[in-house]
Amino acid sequence: MTERRAAPTSHDVARLAGVSQSTVSYVMTGKRSISPETRERVLAAIEQLTYQPNAGARALRGQRTQVIALMVRLGEHADPRDTVPYIDAVVAAARERDHDVVLVTGDEGPAALTRMAGRRNCDAFVLMDIRADDDRIATAAALEQPVVLIGTPADRAGLDAVDYDVPRAAAMLVDELADTGHRHAVLLGESALPGEYWFVSAFHDACRARAAERGLDFAVVDPPRPGWAGVEAAAPRLLADRGDRLGLIARTPQATERLLLLARFHGLRPGEDVSVVGLCPDAAAEALDPPATSVSTQAREVSRKAVELLFARIDGTAADSALHLVAPGELRRRGSTAVFE
Amino acid sequence: MTERRAAPTSHDVARLAGVSQSTVSYVMTGKRSISPETRERVLAAIEQLTYQPNAGARALRGQRTQVIALMVRLGEHADPRDTVPYIDAVVAAARERDHDVVLVTGDEGPAALTRMAGRRNCDAFVLMDIRADDDRIATAAALEQPVVLIGTPADRAGLDAVDYDVPRAAAMLVDELADTGHRHAVLLGESALPGEYWFVSAFHDACRARAAERGLDFAVVDPPRPGWAGVEAAAPRLLADRGDRLGLIARTPQATERLLLLARFHGLRPGEDVSVVGLCPDAAAEALDPPATSVSTQAREVSRKAVELLFARIDGTAADSALHLVAPGELRRRGSTAVFE
DNA sequence: GTGAAAGCGCTAACAT
DNA sequence: ATGTTAGCGCTTTCAC
Numbered sequence: 001m002t003e004r005r006a007a008p009t010s011h012d013v014a015r016l017a018g019v020s021q022s023t024v025s026y027v028m029t030g031k032r033s034i035s036p037e038t039r040e041r042v043l044a045a046i047e048q049l050t051y052q053p054n055a056g057a058r059a060l061r062g063q064r065t066q067v068i069a070l071m072v073r074l075g076e077h078a079d080p081r082d083t084v085p086y087i088d089a090v091v092a093a094a095r096e097r098d099h100d101v102v103l104v105t106g107d108e109g110p111a112a113l114t115r116m117a118g119r120r121n122c123d124a125f126v127l128m129d130i131r132a133d134d135d136r137i138a139t140a141a142a143l144e145q146p147v148v149l150i151g152t153p154a155d156r157a158g159l160d161a162v163d164y165d166v167p168r169a170a171a172m173l174v175d176e177l178a179d180t181g182h183r184h185a186v187l188l189g190e191s192a193l194p195g196e197y198w199f200v201s202a203f204h205d206a207c208r209a210r211a212a213e214r215g216l217d218f219a220v221v222d223p224p225r226p227g228w229a230g231v232e233a234a235a236p237r238l239l240a241d242r243g244d245r246l247g248l249i250a251r252t253p254q255a256t257e258r259l260l261l262l263a264r265f266h267g268l269r270p271g272e273d274v275s276v277v278g279l280c281p282d283a284a285a286e287a288l289d290p291p292a293t294s295v296s297t298q299a300r301e302v303s304r305k306a307v308e309l310l311f312a313r314i315d316g317t318a319a320d321s322a323l324h325l326v327a328p329g330e331l332r333r334r335g336s337t338a339v340f341e
Numbered sequence: 342m343t344e345r346r347a348a349p350t351s352h353d354v355a356r357l358a359g360v361s362q363s364t365v366s367y368v369m370t371g372k373r374s375i376s377p378e379t380r381e382r383v384l385a386a387i388e389q390l391t392y393q394p395n396a397g398a399r400a401l402r403g404q405r406t407q408v409i410a411l412m413v414r415l416g417e418h419a420d421p422r423d424t425v426p427y428i429d430a431v432v433a434a435a436r437e438r439d440h441d442v443v444l445v446t447g448d449e450g451p452a453a454l455t456r457m458a459g460r461r462n463c464d465a466f467v468l469m470d471i472r473a474d475d476d477r478i479a480t481a482a483a484l485e486q487p488v489v490l491i492g493t494p495a496d497r498a499g500l501d502a503v504d505y506d507v508p509r510a511a512a513m514l515v516d517e518l519a520d521t522g523h524r525h526a527v528l529l530g531e532s533a534l535p536g537e538y539w540f541v542s543a544f545h546d547a548c549r550a551r552a553a554e555r556g557l558d559f560a561v562v563d564p565p566r567p568g569w570a571g572v573e574a575a576a577p578r579l580l581a582d583r584g585d586r587l588g589l590i591a592r593t594p595q596a597t598e599r600l601l602l603l604a605r606f607h608g609l610r611p612g613e614d615v616s617v618v619g620l621c622p623d624a625a626a627e628a629l630d631p632p633a634t635s636v637s638t639q640a641r642e643v644s645r646k647a648v649e650l651l652f653a654r655i656d657g658t659a660a661d662s663a664l665h666l667v668a669p670g671e672l673r674r675r676g677s678t679a680v681f682e
Numbered sequence: 683g684t685g686a687a688a689g690c691g692c693t694a695a696c697a698t
Numbered sequence: 699a700t701g702t703t704a705g706c707g708c709t710t711t712c713a714c
Contacts, residue, residue, distance in 0.1 A: 007459065007461065007485075009690095009691055009692085010691065010692065010693095011691075011692095019700075019701085020700070020701045020702075021691090021692080021693095021701090021702095022692095022693075022694080022700080022701065022702080022703090023699090023700060023701075024692095025692070025693055025694085026693090026694095026700090029693080031693090031694085032694095032699080032700090033699070034699070034700085035699060035700085038699080038700080050455075050459065051459075052456065052459030052460045053460060053691080053692070054401070054460065054461050054690085054691050054692070055397075055400070055406075055460040055461055055462045056396075056397045056398075056399075056400030056401040056406065056461060056690085056691080056692090057397075057401050057690070057691035057692040057693090057706090058397075058691080058692060058693080059396070059397030059400075059692095059706095060395070060397040060398050060401050060690090060691080060692075060706045060707065060708085061691080061692045061693050061694085061705085061706050062692075062693065062694095062706085063706080065396075065397065067443070070444070074425055074428060074429035074432070075429060076624065079422075080421035080422050080424075080425035081420075081421050081422065083421075083425075084415055084421035084424075084425065087415060087444070088415035088416060088446060091415070091444055091445075091446050092446065095446075095449065100443050100445070100457075100462060101443065101444050102408070102441050102442065102443050102444070103411070103428070103432055103442050103443070103444040104432075104441070105429060105432050105433065105436075108436065114391075115393065116441075118348065118391065118392075118393030119393045119394060119395065119396040120348065120395050120396055120397060121396045121441060144348075226628065227628040227629070227630065228598070228602075228629070228630050229628075229630040232630065257569070261569075261602060264606075265605075265606070283417065287567065287568040287569075287570075288568070288569070289568070289569050289570040289573065350706095350707055350708085351707065351708065351709095352707075352708095360684075360685085361684070361685045361686070362685090362686090362707090362708085362709095363684080363685065363686080363687090363709080363710075364683090364684060364685075366708070366709055366710080367684090367709090367710095370709080372709090372710085373683080373684090374683070375683070375684085376683060376684090379683080379684080394707080394708070395706085395707050395708070397706080397707080397708090398690090398706070398707035398708040398709090399707080399708060399709080400690095400708095401689095401690050401691065401692085401706090401707080401708075401709095402689080402690050402707080402708045402709045402710085403690085403708075403709065403710095404690085
């Protein structure tokens with residue numbers, strides 16, 4: 001049984017260093033000039049006692065908790081592979097500014113926002129997983145604390161939002177097919193996805209629009225059910241134009257992998273008889289067989305931008321609220337592109 | 342521009358209700374008897390002002406932050422599908438006790454523990470993603486705050502730990518193959534996994550041991566590289582005993598899906614010519630094609646148990662530290678089991 | 683059954 | 699360049 005010694009306070013440090021408590025505070029914050037000698041003595045005392053400032057007292061006094069809340073859905077519906085990279089990057093960005101991150105699950109709903117805000121549990125909020133019509137947004141817009149959305153709702157309600165430039169990415173993928181002599185582009189549909197998300201419809205719309213501009217025949221094929229079984233059931237429609245310069249488009253790494261498997265299952269060699277292109281992190285695209293031509297998503301950049309905006313608001317140095325679109329990375333042509341002619 | 346009114350304090354509530362500040366506090370905590378009338382007036386005032394107690398002040402005075410820290414790796418290496426269900430359940434369990442969860446990423450290392458503990462940012466810690474030789478454990482064991490591990494290290498150092506009973510689950514899967522007349526059991530190996538985890542070796546060892554007990558021929562086949570490509574490259578060895586009552590075993594949903602695909606790729610019908618069984622959440626197993634015979638992992642139960650132990654320690658009502666193994670769910674036979682004879 | 687007052691550990695205005 | 703002091707908003711004695 002370890003003895004339960006109380007944590008050292010700034011008072012203890014002051015006594016040990018032979019200075020006043022406020023001097024300790026000023027050494028820590030650097031908000032006034034301290035003679036080198038006292039500074040040294042204080043730092044030595046801090047070291048010796050392994051002093052760390054009490055977060056509660058700081059928050060109480062300074063009106064800053066050094067905590068930001070991150071609200072995200074973690075339940076069955078959402079695919080963690082899509083959300084976790086954003087979460088990871090938000091935490092990293094917050095830590096760089098010496099803030100911690102409280103994780104709030106999305107299904108606690110708007111009430112969690114007023115609770116955290118009212119109790120001053122955090123200085124600001126990042127909301128992920130934004131649906132077109134998201135019930136958290138009205139509540140969020142009324143909070144005193146800054147809020148940044150990762151995602152695009154129908155109505156931002158004056159909040160900052162950051163999202164990946166899905167339409168641009170879609171156009172790049174269609175361009176790849178057009179540039180390599182394809183005649184047909186078929187998009188694997190996602191009507192099965194629960195909730196209504198901007199990125200789904202925006203991707204589909206942008207694919208269709210770009211295909212029209214580039215003179216490509218275009219179709220969306222919706223699997224009748226989720227999972228691999230659905231994709232397989234849709235095979236006849238997905239591969240209807242096999243043999244006529246067909247290119248398949250996917251919006252996620254999972255979908256890309258499935259399209260590759262599907263093609264091979266049906267005797268087609270991706271990269272020769274048919275193309276498969278998708279929106280994937282580069283690492284995921286390279287791990288596929290064959291490595292897939294892809295436009296990289298930018299989870300890290302989106303999250304960094306969101307946290308950056310958040311701190312601009314916390315520090316009061318923020319411009320007007322806006323929707324910030326993060327540009328896709330380069331398109332990387334890999335083995336899954338078939339070059340015709 | 343909304344006016345930036347300050348949050349109401351218990352003092353404001355007291356004035357409005359015509360009572361003293363301490364009475365407000367006692368109404369909230371219920372730590373002394375209050376006459377029904379005053380209680381009503383106070384509650385009305387709280388309602389009217391939408392008063393919420395300031396977390397910082399509470400933590401400062403009460404020595405309780407109502408926050409627990411959850412440390413987990415979120416980077417590239419770990420598959421989010423394995424970790425997120427645990428995270429979700431930890432958050433849910435904490436919320437049931439009106440606590441919030443700070444998310445700390447594993448790669449901050451042991452220093453993050455001393456920081457959070459020293460600053461009194463949280464009351465307790467849950468550590469996930471425990472490697473056999475985990476560098477956070479020595480530091481964790483020396484903290485004043487309670488710590489519970491989710492996972493099994495080589496040395497618990499006197500800490501509580503909770504884990505899924507992987508050996509038992511492995512035995513159940515092997516039993517299923519033995520009970521249905523299989524002659525060969527082949528386990529998809531995972532030597533590619535970074536770091537050394539108990540659940541990997543424990544699963545392998547238990548499979549081997551049970552196979553010996555049940556008189557099954559047993560082999561582990563390690564893919565030469567990660568991803569689907571590796572599995573396919575290992576196909577000749579994985580399927581060497583095709584046609585002789587072969588059963589394939591996987592430790593994860595991803596591996597299970599890949600084995601199913603592999604079998605079909607090579608002209609075998611899972612559930613008729615060959616069996617595939619795996620450790621999967623029921624939902625994942627049912628979504629496969631064909632639905633896979635599985636023993637369910639118990640992320641929710643493991644997390645709940647961990648949080649339960651944590652609060653027992655926080656409240657000082659804890660028994661001796663121990664490793665708690667959570668029993669697997671029932672084995673569910675689905676379409677991927679072939680019954681021989 | 684209720685109130686007054688002390689003080690948790692810190693920061694920052696007011697001293698000198 | 700440093701010390702003294704007044705709170706931040708809450709819980710909890712102590713007093714009636």
